[in-house]
Amino acid sequence: AQKITQTQPGMFVQEKEAVTLDCTYDTSDPSYGLFWYKQPSSGEMIFLIYQGSYDQQNATEGRYSLNFQKARKSANLVISASQLGDSAMYFCAMKGVSSYKLIFGSGTRLLVRP
Amino acid sequence: ETGVTQSPTHLIKTRGQQVTLRCSSQSGHNTVSWYQQALGQGPQFIFQYYREEENGRGNFPPRFSGLQFPNYSSELNVNALELDDSALYLCASSTGDRWDEQYFGPGTRLTVT
Numbered sequence: 001a002q003k004i005t006q007t008q009p010g011m012f013v014q015e016k017e018a019v020t021l022d023c024t025y026d027t028s029d030p031s032y033g034l035f036w037y038k039q040p041s042s043g044e045m046i047f048l049i050y051q052g053s054y055d056q057q058n059a060t061e062g063r064y065s066l067n068f069q070k071a072r073k074s075a076n077l078v079i080s081a082s083q084l085g086d087s088a089m090y091f092c093a094m095k096g097v098s099s100y101k102l103i104f105g106s107g108t109r110l111l112v113r114p
Numbered sequence: 115e116t117g118v119t120q121s122p123t124h125l126i127k128t129r130g131q132q133v134t135l136r137c138s139s140q141s142g143h144n145t146v147s148w149y150q151q152a153l154g155q156g157p158q159f160i161f162q163y164y165r166e167e168e169n170g171r172g173n174f175p176p177r178f179s180g181l182q183f184p185n186y187s188s189e190l191n192v193n194a195l196e197l198d199d200s201a202l203y204l205c206a207s208s209t210g211d212r213w214d215e216q217y218f219g220p221g222t223r224l225t226v227t
Binding site: 004033035037042043044045046047050052091093095099100101102103104105106107 | 147149155156157158159162169170172202204206213215216217218219220221223
């Protein structure tokens with residue numbers, strides 16, 4: 001079975017500071033992909049970043065980076081230089097080689113303070 | 115490039131009724147997945163369609179059914195609505211490549227009274 005755990009229901013960060021959102025996962029698949037999505041209050045899920053389990057380097061996309069620690073089964077999202085528009089729900093998700101579906105965590109609500 | 119669209123935006127139905135939700139895939143995508151997101155939770159996978167065939171199904175009863183059309187647009191049908199079906203229903207399209215990201219639509223907010 002696959003499972004995603006996000007232990008931070010809510011987080012605050014000061015504008016322009018960096019913040020780390022935690023994600024741990026469990027899977028028996030030998031190969032898998034990890035995804036982060038942002039969900040503003042409008043409801044649409046916006047893809048942020050992807051990390052493959054066999055990728056040697058941590059993924060980066062602009063202000064987003066993924067701190068992938070395979071042995072610890074963690075895939076934390078780091079947002080640098082937070083902006084007010086970063087206030088939203090953030091979901092960690094995974095897909096295994098044996099599956100076609102995304103498994104989501106329960107999400108973390110991030111609030112950026114001015 | 116046209117993004118994923120869904121209709122309607124909001125819907126209110128009565129318990130026992132039937133509902134059809136619609137999704138138009140992003141251009142070039144042949145795979146559509148549907149998710150149910152209850153309030154305060156992460157999305158739960160309902161099913162996926164690839165080139166008009168159901169490609170996989172989550173833990174949802176048979177009263178949740180779907181279709182995918184030759185233009186890769188899709189419908190989600192829910193029969194005999196229950197109060198617990200109240201949720202945001204998200205449609206996502208992708209190219210079908212296993213590791214490709216899924217592009218989500220804005221969702222349909224269904225309320226069952």
